[in-house]
Amino acid sequence: MADALARGADALEGIKVLELGSLVAAPYCAKLLADMGAEVVKVEPPAGDPARARGPFFKDLPDPETSALYLYLNTNKRGITLNLEVASGRALLQELLAQVDVFIEDTPPGRLEEWGLPLAHLRQLYPGLIVTSITPFGRTGPYRRYRAYDINLFHGGGQGFMVRNDALGKRPPLTGGGYLAEFDGGLSAAVATLGALYHQGLTGLGQHLDCSIQEAVMALERATLTRYPNEVAGSATTPLSAGSRGRSGMSGTQPCKDGWVTIAALEEHQWAGLMKLIGAPPGSLRPTPELDELLRAWLAAHTMDEIYHGAEALSVPAGRLHTSKDLLASAQLQAREFFQSIDHPRTGALPYPTAGYRMSATPWRARRPAPLLGQHNTEVYCGWLQRSQVELTRLADAGAI
Amino acid sequence: MAAAGPLQGVRVLDFGWAWAGPYGCTLLAFLGAEVIKIEGQKRPDYSRRMSMTTGQTFDNLDQSTVFNDMNLNKESLAVDLSNPKGVTMVKRLVGLSDVVMGNMRPGVMDRLGLGYDDLRRLKPDIIMCWSSAAGSTGPYRGHVGYAPTFALLGGISHLTRYPDSPPTLLSGSIDAASGTTFALAALLALNHRLRTGRGQFVDVSSTEAIAVFSGHAVLEYALNHRVQGPLGNEDEAMAPHNVYPCQDDDTWITIAVATDQEWRALVGALGGPGWAQDPRFAASQGRWLHRQELDRHLEAWTRQRTDHEAMALLQAAGVAAVPSFNNRQIYEDPHTQARGVFTKMRHPAIGERIVMRPPWLLSDTPAAITAPAPLLGQHTAHILRDLLGLTEPAIAELKAEGVVYDPTPPLPD
CATH class of the missing domain: 3.40.50.10540 (Crotonobetainyl-coa:carnitine coa-transferase; domain 1)
Structure with missing residues (x-):
């Protein structure tokens, strides 16, 4: 334990971050830094991050302290309240910015200027500060002030149309589940922020990052989205949606005895393995309607686990459906300690997902x-900003915090 | 360079x-x-x-x-x-x-x-x-x-x-x-x-x-022993929250309303239609409970407009509304071009x-x-x-x- 707490045990030890974020994207970006040891202070309006009002709640009772969404996105951070609608609150924000390396913010373009804190001014005051702006459409362009929630951004980034595969026919384009666009927006912004932080570590210089969630969603489909201008612009007018998936009848998810599986036998040796698995006749080198039928019948006679493990034993890429409950029960995730228990004063201890990576020298740690x-409030305003308890009370009475 | x-x-x-x-x-x-x-x-x-x-x-x-x-x-x-x-x-x-x-x-x-x-x-x-x-x-x-x-x-x-x-x-x-x-x-x-x-x-x-x-879904299972189910284009609390058909074939717009303020903005952008005055739609819980009826009213409106017309009208009022862009639209879009x-x-x-x-x-x-x-x-x-x-x-x-x-x-x- 002493070793784990030694200096340098956290990848981002000593990095200070101020987060002014709501709902998912900006808080997730800040969480990715907090999880690796950055000291993140989350600034909330006196009414709290709107994520606190989103469920699901403990025992289904609406309570700003037990929103699963809020709890997940804000572990490992400290939290303060600050009212930026009043001048004294805005002055405190400026004081806080003097203390940090990174400012992650999701205010609509123009808001910082209205508050008398334009970016150019902040950068002049604090040349080492990295400002990561995460907005639906970026800080320039005709849609820069447009409002958007997760559903709007997933579709506005072009992915909704792609998710509608053959199985969905003419039904409306479908939204990625569980805030996927916002998660991708936060993840993408964290990559840029860490790039800028590396540069800041070398040179001492900060900068401004304009991160558009729409562009983060689009970037993940760069190979598909660019097919239109490269292949059909000027000639055919039919827009291409997503392409096919793998070989013949194995596209998409397939029903089996107790749920759903997918098999992605893309390469020849994988195809051969699949044919062996289902007992296809020798010489079954490529898909045919008969082989598709054989495959469907074989899947229908086997369980998700039988198919998954049978396929993987022959190096055939396969997947089985995992719900949230299945994720918690996964032998692989358990063996890798993917979930770590974090105690919370209102919900008790819960298993939280950690991260998609294991760092040998700087492991993921639950801090708070x-x-x-x-x-x-006391720790930050009295500690970071050297306010006395009396002054803190006065600020609270004035509605600044 | x-x-x-x-x-x-x-x-x-x-x-x-x-x-x-x-x-x-x-x-x-x-x-x-x-x-x-x-x-x-x-x-x-x-x-x-x-x-x-x-x-x-x-x-x-x-x-x-x-x-x-x-x-x-x-x-x-x-x-x-x-x-x-x-x-x-x-x-x-x-x-x-x-x-x-x-x-x-x-x-x-x-x-x-x-x-x-x-x-x-x-x-x-x-x-x-x-x-x-x-x-x-x-x-x-x-x-x-x-x-x-x-x-x-x-x-x-x-x-x-x-x-x-x-x-x-x-x-x-x-x-x-x-x-x-x-x-x-x-x-x-x-x-x-x-x-x-x-x-x-x-x-x-x-x-x-x-x-x-899936972090929040995992925590929900841990909190309430309930597996979060698929929602399609709906939301657990917001309504309206869906993908609506527009005038041209296979064109769509997403609309999402979280707060009463946004709801009033939406109603205003639609021209204050009579159905929107229904007291069942006055509060977010009622809107969510009767979301399918709400969706039918909205769809009747979006079908009369192109996706870009609907976006411009609704965004001007402060409502989160964005088309479900296909490859061609996203390439030709004035915003992606401007950026x-x-x-x-x-x-x-x-x-x-x-x-x-x-x-x-x-x-x-x-x-x-x-x-x-x-x-x-x-x-x-x-x-x-x-x-x-x-x-x-x-x-x-x-x-x-x-x-x-x-x-x-x-x-x-």
Whole structure:
């Protein structure tokens, strides 16, 4: 344990971050830094991050301290309240910015200027500061002030149309589940932020990052989205949606005895393995309607686990459906300690997903649960900003925090 | 040359394959890192031959447009890793590099004598960042997978479906999201090394890179022992919240309303119709309970308008409304055009291509596309001569022995 707490045990030890974020994208970006040891202070309006009002809630009772969404996205952070609608609150924000390396913010373009804190001014005051702006459509362009929630951004980034595969026919384009566009927006912004942080570590210089969630969603489909201008612009007018998936009848998810599986036998040796698995006649070198029929019948006679393990034993890429409950029960995720228990004063201990990576020298660590609303006001305002308790009370009375 | 990205001076060796590995390295290359792709002629990156996501196949290893999109800004060293002299060349390069990345099955690099323990003997502060389907530990560590298997195993497929439809697999985005996580992990290690001088091994699981997107659903199960079900285009609390048909065939607009203020803005934008005064729609809970009726009213309105008309009217009132863009619309859209999302570049074997720029605008150290994806072996001679200091006769000997390769001469027009 002493070793784990030694200096340098956290990848981002000593990095200070101020987050002014709501719902998913910006808080997730900041969480990715907090999880690796950055000291993140989350700034919430006195009414709290709107994620606190989103469920699901503990025992289904609406409570700003037990929103699963909020708890997940804000672990390992400290939290303060600050009212930026009043001048004294905005002055405090500026003082806080003097303390940090990174400012992650999701205010609509123009808001910082209205508050008298234009970016150019902030950068002049704090040349080492990295400002990561995460907005639906970026800070320039005709849609820069447009509002958007997750559903709007997933479709606005062109992915909704692609998810509608053959199985969905003419039904409306479909939304990626569970805030996927916002998660991708936060993840993408974290990559840029860490790039800028590396440069800041070398040179001492900060900069501004304009991160558009729409572009983050689009970037993941760069190979498909660019097919239109490269292949059909000027000639055919039919827009291409997503392409086919693998060989013949194995595209998409397939029903089996107790659920759903997918098999992606893309390469020849994988195809051969699949044919062996289902007992296809020798010489079954490529898909035919008869082989598709044989495959369907074989899948219908086997369980998800039988198919998954049978295929993987022959190096055939396969997947089985995992719900949230199945994820928690996965032998692989358990063996890798993917879930770690974090205690919280209102919900008790819960298993939280950690990260998609294991770092040998700087492992993921649970430091603290998501903050209660304003939990660290004293620690931050009296510690970072050297305010006395009396001054803190005065600020609270004036509605600044 | 324009100002370079923030990772200028960082050298990455990319043993990536398909999408998740190569795309992670491409993101570092967008940020200015020098990325050298290490490939063999015997088993080149399969994106050079085909793409599962787009359904395309390519006749020539240098003409894959998909490989180009996923490997921009890199150099290519073509080397036979089954030849010990090839491994020796790579080891010398490791000594000159900062990060070694890849996503071949766990164990492959160890068998080549290029495992993390080997690499750190060559360079004590090396960062090795390795991605695989299930990670390099645990009972399923040797498993293989692609984007569709990560989507299903990672839990996102269950959440991305209509309640009465099969789980969907999303698309190549799942691989690219795993690749983005891969880049993030490498950057975390680089930042750590910058302040401590220490390298490390980073083990990325593509399945886990997707499973983190279900965090709130996992917590809901832990809190309430309830499996969050698929919602289609609906939301657990917001209404309206759906994808509505517009005037032209197969055009759609997404509309989402969270607050009473947004609801009033929507009603105003619709011209204050009588149905909207129904007291059942006055509060968010009532709107959600009667969301199907609400959707029918909204649909009657959206069907009378194009998707862009609906977006402009609703956004002017402060309502979150955006079309479900298809490929053509998103390319022709005035916003993506104004932000320069699509740019032109020339690839030596493919010709002029439109590619998508990096998804961030950095004010002082711009991320940029500076080169097309490399031809297989395009930079072999340059790397051996200028990085490893080999003489021309030595390079010629290695080529003659089949240890390294130049690019295949381009096809005649």
